[in-house]
Amino acid sequence: MRDQLVKAMQRNQLVNMMYMAKDGTFSKRRVKIIKVAGDNFQAYCFTKKAKRTFMIDNILAVVPVIHKEREVVC
Known part of the structure; x- marks a missing residue:
């Protein structure tokens, strides 16, 4: 996972991620x-x-x- 994050950072690319917070709730984030x-x-x-x-x-x-x-194709 770390490698994917580093590659996205180097490419200046946005990512969508599913994340679990400290309290156990899930969220979808664009970062x-x-x-x-x-x-x-x-x-x-x-x-x-x-x-x-x-x-x-x-x-x-x-x-x-x-x-x-x-x-748009005319």
């Missing part, structure tokens, strides 16, 4: 990773509109956000 250090990472969370620190062990899934441009 931009700022820094990976030790067993946690800092990211800007678009859900909360703030910088947050997440524990790597509490991540259940990470999926890169892929933007596809659509063309």
Whole structure:
């Protein structure tokens, strides 16, 4: 999981993640990773509109956000 986070940070890529909070609740977050250090990472969370620190062990899934441009064919 750590390798995926580092790659996303290096590519300046947004990711969607499923995360389990300390109290056991689950949430889906869209984040931009700022820094990976030790067993946690800092990211800007678009859900909360703030910088947050997440524990790597509490991540259940990470999926890169892929933007596809659509063309209008006339």
